[in-house]
Amino acid sequence: MGEQVSKQEAIDYAKSLVGKDGMVLIEDYLDGEEFSLQAFVSGDALVEMPLVQDHKRVFENDRGPNTGGMGAYSEANHLLPFVTEAEKNEALEAMHQTIRALKAGGVEYKGFLYGQFMLTRHGPKLIEYNARLGDPEAMNVLSLLKGDFTELCWKIIDGKLDASNVKFEHKATVVKYIVPEGYPDNPLKGIEISVDESKISNAGAELFYASVSEEGGRIISGGSRAIAVLGKGDSVGEAERIAQKAVETIGGKVHYRKDIGTRELIEKRIEHVKKLKGQ
DSSP states (O other), X not given: OOSOOOHHHHHHHHHHHTTGGGOOOOOOOOOSEEEEEEEEEETTEEEEOOOBEEOOEXXXXXXXXXXXXXXXXXXXXXXXXXXXXXXXXXXXXXXXXXXXXXXXXXXXXXXEEEEEEEEETTEXXXXXXXXXXXXXXXXXXXXXXXXXXXXXHHHHHTTOOOGGGOEEOSOEEEEEEEEEXXXXXXXXXXXXXXXXXXXXXXXXXXXXXXXXXXXTTEEEEOSSOOEEEEEEESSHHHHHHHHHHHHTTOBSSEEOOSOTTOHHHHHHHHHHHHHHHTO
C-alpha cells in the first residue's frame, strides 16, 4: 500500500483482495517509522541524498486519512533522529542491489530512485520504489543541493555521475503544505487563496506553487495540495519556525499541519523506535 496505516487497516485491505481474480495475497505487517531515501542514478553509479521523513496523515498527531504528503523534514547531518548511519547504509545497499539487478537484466537505469523504507525492530524494510523524486521530499533535498541541478542531470545522462559531483548543505529543512479545507476526501475547489510572496520571503522561507491556477491575479485552488513553504536553518527547530511563520501569512479556506518539524512530534517518533528496539 505504501502508506502509513494501522494494523487493522492492513488486515482489512488484505482480506478485500484475497480471492479476487484468483489472487492470494501474502503480507507482513511492519511496525515502525517510515523514511525516504532518494538517490541520483546513472548505470552503476548511485549517489544518495539526505534522508527525509514525510507526514502522510492530514491532521496533527498523525490523525485522519492519508494524503499525498502534508510536509516533511530533514536534519542537518543528513540522517534522521531515529535512523543510525548503519541503518541508512543498509537501506542504501538495497538500492545498490536494485540497480545492479537492473543492469544484469539489461537495463542501465539513469535518473532518480526514490526508496520508501520502514525502520522496524529488524532494521529497515523496503516498502516501495518510485522512478522519480518524492513530493514533498524533493523540496527538502534539492533546496540543499550545491551547484547547478541541470548540469547534474546532464552528468547522469552522460554517465559521468560521481559522489564528487554532488554536494549538499549541512542544513535542516521543514516543508509544510497548505491544502484546501476538506482535503483529501472532499476538498473545496475554486477557492481563492491569498498569498503575499514578500511576507514569505521576509520570513526567510521559500514558496512552491502546486495545485493552483492564476485567474485575474488571484490564486485559485485546484482541489489538491495547493502551496508549500520551506524553511531552512541550522536545526530542525529553526527551520520549523521559519516555515511556520511563512505559512501563517497564507489566507483562505485552507488547512495545514502545525506540528511537522516540531520537537514534540519528532520525540514521539524517536520514542516509538526505541520501544520497538526494546531500549
